[in-house]
Amino acid sequence: MNAPSRPTPALDFKSATLYALRLVLHSHEQAAIEAELTQRMDHAGSLFRQEPIVIDARLLEQSPNWPWLLELLRRQQLPVIGVLAEGTLLDDAQAAGLTAVDTAAERPARAPVAEENADRDQTASAHAGSVQGKPAAPKKQAATNTMPVPDTAASATGEQSATDTPLSADTLVINRPLRSGQRIYARNGDLIVVGMVSQGAEVIADGNIHVYGPLRGKAMAGARGNPSARIFTTCLEPELVAIAGVYRVVENALEPDVHQRAALIQLDGEHLRITALNT
Structure with missing residues (x-):
């Protein structure tokens, strides 16, 4: 007698490594952020379109306008997957719907090899x-x-x-x-x-x-x-x-x-x- 087959699960959890671009903010001013981002995206062409973005706000002392920033990045086709921030900046980012990530989102380093193999x-x-x-x-x-x-x-x-x-x-x-x-x-x-x-x-x-x-x-x-x-x-x-x-x-x-x-x-x-x- 054949054993009854087990149903295929509707979902599963598996480990994954995700590399993302880290957008480091040095200013909370909207005009400065928009001008810099527009210039850099124009120069880069399509190279960074649709690349996952982690916003690094750890250098800021004041929160940016998070809803405005998320909309700006969306218009530039840069999907945001999380934020690096601390204290009230993190609280404000989470209130805007962002997810806190840790430094594992940053690119790991590998050991260098000899110069003759450059x-x-x-x-x-x-x-x-x-x-x-x-x-x-x-x-x-x-x-x-x-x-x-x-x-x-x-x-x-x-x-x-x-x-x-x-x-x-x-x-x-x-x-x-x-x-x-x-x-x-x-x-x-x-x-x-x-x-x-x-x-x-x-x-x-x-x-x-x-x-x-x-x-x-x-x-x-x-x-x-x-x-x-x-x-x-x-x-x-x-x-x-x-x-x-x-x-x-x-x-x-x-x-x-x-x-x-x-x-x-x-x-x-x-x-x-x-x-x-x-x-």
């Missing part, structure tokens, strides 16, 4: 995933800033074809130019693009980015906080470059020694350093 380096950095206050500006015409970078996307977005080759478990090779509006993300490894990255296209990698052609769009290396990640290109004329959350918007032409030249981009402390490659 091209495979996967070191994590605690500062990635936060929005810092004052931008560092090594060049007058193009400021360097720190802002969160995506870490919840799928392994790659945008169109892919049979010519897109996973060179190894850690490297994604795109064997074609990328058009405006296309976005490619190499998760847990490097990205190689054999062709042009057009203006309006976006390339993202947790490791290094190599572009064998003109880089005219946006390039983000070290997307999960790897400060040793680098960007290489045979022709540099980008809209935006970033490494481990430190980014530089290029509104005007770069310096003559690197503009439309083969170049290397890497982090030097909290600044991006762009070096021409002799070819």
Whole structure:
């Protein structure tokens, strides 16, 4: 006689790890917050749309207008999943419907590897995933800033074809130019693009980015906080470059020694350093 089958449960609880962007507030003033957020989202294009957000209000002495802030983030397509706050700020945030989270929402760090393995380096950095206050500006015409970078996307977005080759478990090779509006993300490894990255296209990698052609769009290396990640290109004329959350918007032409030249981009402390490659 067959035993009666057990009904399938309607739900279950399972463990999960969720990475989120941490939006660090340095001011409670509505005008200042809206102006800064609008500028940064305009510069970043679609890179941060629909990324989960944890609001970090621990640096504030006065609560912002929480309902207004939540509506502002909603309009920018930044879903809020919780808040880091203390005391009356936390009470006010919870009264507005926010859920308190702990620092587990912040990105964990991993141990660094040797310098000779820098091209495979996967070191994590605690500062990635936060929005810092004052931008560092090594060049007058193009400021360097720190802002969160995506870490919840799928392994790659945008169109892919049979010519897109996973060179190894850690490297994604795109064997074609990328058009405006296309976005490619190499998760847990490097990205190689054999062709042009057009203006309006976006390339993202947790490791290094190599572009064998003109880089005219946006390039983000070290997307999960790897400060040793680098960007290489045979022709540099980008809209935006970033490494481990430190980014530089290029509104005007770069310096003559690197503009439309083969170049290397890497982090030097909290600044991006762009070096021409002799070819």
